[in-house]
Amino acid sequence: MQAPANRVFSGVQPTGNLHLGNYLGAIRHFVGLQETHECLYCVVDMHAITVWQDPKELADNTREVTAAYIAAGIDPEKHVIFNQSKVSAHAELAWVLNCVARIGWLNRMTQFKEKAGKHRENASVGLYDYPVLMAADILTYRATHVPVGDDQKQHLELARDIAQKFNNDFLGEDEAFFPLPEPLIMGPATRVMSLRDGTKKMSKSDPSDMSRITLTDTSDEIAKKIKKAKTDPEPLPETLEALKERPEADNLVGIYAALANMDKAAVLAEFGGQGFGAFKPALADLATEKLGPLTGEMAKLRADPGFLDQVLAKGGEKASAIADPILQEVRRIVGFI
Structure with missing residues (x-):
């Protein structure tokens, strides 16, 4: 055969x-x-x-x-x-x-x-x-x-x-x-990590719904979850080496990179040195733009x-x-x- x-x-x-x-x-x-x-x-x-x-x-x-x-x-x-x-x-x-x-x-x-x-x-x-x-x-x-x-x-x-x-x-x-x-x-x-703990994988079984963005979330729910995602007080780093030491920042940058079809270095080139107050709304807008059509089509099919x-x-x-x-x-x- x-x-x-x-x-x-x-x-x-x-x-x-x-x-x-x-x-x-x-x-x-x-x-x-x-x-x-x-x-x-x-x-x-x-x-x-x-x-x-x-x-x-x-x-x-x-x-x-x-x-x-x-x-x-x-x-x-x-x-x-x-x-x-x-x-x-x-x-x-x-x-x-x-x-x-x-x-x-x-x-x-x-x-x-x-x-x-x-x-x-x-x-x-x-x-x-x-x-x-x-x-x-x-x-x-x-x-x-x-x-x-x-x-x-x-x-x-x-x-x-x-x-x-x-x-x-x-x-x-x-x-x-x-x-x-x-x-x-x-x-x-x-490997997308939890929005509440950057050292743990995003999981269906996590008791906190705020730990994950589901494929049925509305735009408002996505924005809320990203806004409340755990971060540290420092601005986004400008190098990949520095990003490795910060799991929550690394996770959000990785999500942005994947949704935008770019690498993490390119995301840092655009947002490095800025605070999460600027980065999170940009990530929420991108996630809504990319996931909205998928969510709508899933609803029709279901x-x-x-x-x-x-x-x-x-x-x-x-x-x-x-x-x-x-x-x-x-x-x-x-x-x-």
């Missing part, structure tokens, strides 16, 4: 409150990749249930992510938009890969330790094991490239390790069925859940048509009859 040359897979969890970090770190970049790659963009609802989800909210949130994909500019006719649970190959391949992955590898995954916290013994097996499901998501399609944020690089490295061990265990060192997927990390704001469900159904069929022959070959390789 010939391996694909340029196939991208990525996904977003449907856990509500899609925010600026999801857009700048992932969804926005998905659009450009359509011009150069064969793309599969997944709503990873199976990952979402590693922690309990209200079933109705999960369905609504799945449609929200689908709407965000389309509103951002992903064309469901030319590429594949689907939800993970539509394609049973993900779960079946995950079991095979569970028998290839090593417990020691999973024990090194830092994100499980962060998410489980002090209640590790009460965490679900799914939360512990979801990096293997993530590997299955990618390898189900023999994807060659995965756009990831900095926090997911470790999981992609695990997917590469699992693919390599599968190839070695079943085919020997001179053959490879699964490609080793490469990361695509793009843009100046791959008002037609039947259309979104149809997109997911068609996408699931297209994804299955790619995944099923690959899974069939995996069954043959491991000796299933």
Whole structure:
């Protein structure tokens, strides 16, 4: 079976409150990749249930992510938009890969330790094991490239390790069925931080709504959140070196740079030496300008859940048509009859 040359897979969890970090770190970049790659963009609802989800909210949130994909500019006719649970190959391949992955590898995954916290013994097996499901998501399609944020690089490295061990265990060192997927990390704001704490990632789960700009916020809400974003009393620095020592300033400059399609040095050239009283209104205006059309289009799409469900159904069929022959070959390789 010939391996694909340029196939991208990525996904977003449907856990509500899609925010600026999801857009700048992932969804926005998905659009450009359509011009150069064969793309599969997944709503990873199976990952979402590693922690309990209200079933109705999960369905609504799945449609929200689908709407965000389309509103951002992903064309469901030319590429594949689907939800993970539509394609049973993900779960079946995950079991095979569970028998290839090593417990020691999973024990090194830092994100499980962060998410489980002090209640590790009460965490679900799914939360512990979801990096293997993530590997299955990618390898189900023999994807060659995965756009990831900095926090997911470790999981992609695990997917590469699992693919390599599968190839070695079943085919020997001179053959490879699964490609080793490469990361695509793009843009100046791959890791958007909380507006309340520049040392923590912007998160859907943060109890403070002021910590994030969501993709459903109004212009007034965006302006309010940026105005109240935590900063220090000093003016913006004029060098990147000085910016590194100031996490809140670095975060806001990075957001501006990403929204304006420029680098941080260019932002400092324009605003360095000025106070946040001048910079924050400029950032609020830019964020409103860039996010307003996206928010409006998402609202229109979410008002037609039947259309979104149809997109997911068609996408699931297209994804299955790619995944099923690959899974069939995996069954043959491991000796299933």
